[in-house]
Amino acid sequence: MRNAEGDGGSGSFAEVERYIEVTRQRLPGYPHERVKLARLVTHVQKRQSDLSNAVLKRHGLNYVKYTALMMMYGTPGRTLTPSTLSEGTGEKPANITRICDELLQQGLIERHPSAEDRRRVDLHLTREGERLIEKLQPELWQVWDEIYGCFNAAELRQLTRLLRKPLARLDASG
Amino acid sequence: MRNAEGDGGSGSFAEVERYIEVTRQRLPGYPHERVKLARLVTHVQKRQSDLSNAVLKRHGLNYVKYTALMMMYGTPGRTLTPSTLSEGTGEKPANITRICDELLQQGLIERHPSAEDRRRVDLHLTREGERLIEKLQPELWQVWDEIYGCFNAAELRQLTRLLRKPLARLDASG
DNA sequence: CGGATATATTTCATTTATGAATTATTCAGA
DNA sequence: TCTGAATAATTCATAAATGAAATATATCCG
The missing domain is CATH 1.10.10.10 (Winged helix-like DNA-binding domain superfamily/Winged helix DNA-binding domain)
Incomplete structure (x- = not known):
């Protein structure tokens, strides 16, 4: 009831990893580990600011x-x-x-x-x-x-x- | 390696660590490690979006x-x-x-x-x-x-x- | 001293992001 | 089948953040 993405499995980031993997196969030399890390940082940051904003508001x-x-x-x-x-x-x-x-x-x-x-x-x-x-x-x-x-x-x-x-x-x- | 890695040193994050430390002493129970991590994530995220925006613009x-x-x-x-x-x-x-x-x-x-x-x-x-x-x-x-x-x-x-x-x-x- | 240059902050126009309400469609259950 | 709840996307008003220019002060160095 309260989670928007219940069926997807282990969360929205799994999806992100999937498309990074496809891209990696399309683009030779694609620095997929660094990209994945960058995406992780963005997500974690979003989450923490969203959650704390909810309190702070x-x-x-x-x-x-x-x-x-x-x-x-x-x-x-x-x-x-x-x-x-x-x-x-x-x-x-x-x-x-x-x-x-x-x-x-x-x-x-x-x-x-x-x-x-x-x-x-x-x-x-x-x-x-x-x-x-x-x-x-x-x-x-x-x-x-x-x-x-x-x-x-x-x-x-x-x-x-x-x-x-x-x-x-x-x-x-x- | 070319980074100036000293942690007492120049980077803007040293300042942040300093004020977290002071706060820790003022507030018993302050989860300073988690806070520091949160601040790090924010900073790294800012940097990566700033840098890539400069290119993408x-x-x-x-x-x-x-x-x-x-x-x-x-x-x-x-x-x-x-x-x-x-x-x-x-x-x-x-x-x-x-x-x-x-x-x-x-x-x-x-x-x-x-x-x-x-x-x-x-x-x-x-x-x-x-x-x-x-x-x-x-x-x-x-x-x-x-x-x-x-x-x-x-x-x-x-x-x-x-x-x-x-x-x-x-x-x-x- | 005095002019050039650098630093600190602010202003303002513009870009970027959000919340809340709205529309449209699907789905679940009586 | 019908009805109410859930989901997908959008609109609109507003908030949040930025870049660039402006202002004021400090510093450097001839």
């Missing part, structure tokens, strides 16, 4: 806004700048501005011109922002459990170690 | 449109339906409709009512679509190499095996 947030708040929460002084936020979330600066406008509207952050560098803006998590974050945690931990609960400690370490590699590589090469 | 495509075309290319008969596309790409049906409108405009696919089930629509890759795909491959393989070239065969297998797990799990639980 009830509290007037979405995944990006929440991540922004969490970055402030995890910063000494609970203050950082839009560019740090942009790097940390992967969102483009223009989007960060919009996100912060909204968080400001909601009273979850404050915006102040930076003292040291007047091009900069300091974004500071308000007490209300902190409270919201703390209230939210249990629901989100449940989401992470739902998605990543299938991994034991060793697998988590393994995955983390591996997925860091392509980021380091790209950082270096632009 | 030159050919009037984007990552989703391209994936849609590839799914058709890898399907016997080069024909499938919007719902298959939606599952395979992770995009919502409304977006698939829009995507297909555009691909149609570009002459890369055709749309026909399905014979067996008249609710359905058959999406068929045109000869021109095929040609575009084949022309594009070398450039894209370069992108996948740029991102995933850091992995050897064993690591690719490992990652693929691991990342399949959360998808299977979510498929089952809705």
Whole structure:
């Protein structure tokens, strides 16, 4: 009743693997393992943002806004700048501005011109922002459990170690 | 190997790891490994879609449109339906409709009512679509190499095996 | 010092993606 | 057979994200 694809067997990704396999046979040299990995990453990412958005929506947030708040929460002084936020979330600066406008509207952050560098803006998590974050945690931990609960400690370490590699590589090469 | 792999180093993800660590100290029970993994997945996904979009843009495509075309290319008969596309790409049906409108405009696919089930629509890759795909491959393989070239065969297998797990799990639980 | 260049943020137009409602068809069961 | 539920696709209003240009400040170096 609740799953859209019950009969297909082991889930929608099986289908994806099938068409990658056909393509591999059509295109000599097709890097099917890398492609499959890329598709997996996309799917997992979609799932995690869909699931967490479902939770966050009830509290007037979405995944990006929440991540922004969490970055402030995890910063000494609970203050950082839009560019740090942009790097940390992967969102483009223009989007960060919009996100912060909204968080400001909601009273979850404050915006102040930076003292040291007047091009900069300091974004500071308000007490209300902190409270919201703390209230939210249990629901989100449940989401992470739902998605990543299938991994034991060793697998988590393994995955983390591996997925860091392509980021380091790209950082270096632009 | 040419990557600057130090984990205390320059990459933007080091910053992310730092704030996760602080948060971990503030919030007892914070599932920092799972959170870190989630953030990694987001970052890697962003990078791969950014990089491939840069290539695809030159050919009037984007990552989703391209994936849609590839799914058709890898399907016997080069024909499938919007719902298959939606599952395979992770995009919502409304977006698939829009995507297909555009691909149609570009002459890369055709749309026909399905014979067996008249609710359905058959999406068929045109000869021109095929040609575009084949022309594009070398450039894209370069992108996948740029991102995933850091992995050897064993690591690719490992990652693929691991990342399949959360998808299977979510498929089952809705 | 002062001009060129780089960095930080924002604005605005546009592209891309989603939710909710709608239409059409199929299917399951009384 | 008929009726209600499920499925497939689309439309439309709206949200979310981006690129490119604009603004303001900082830094580099003659």
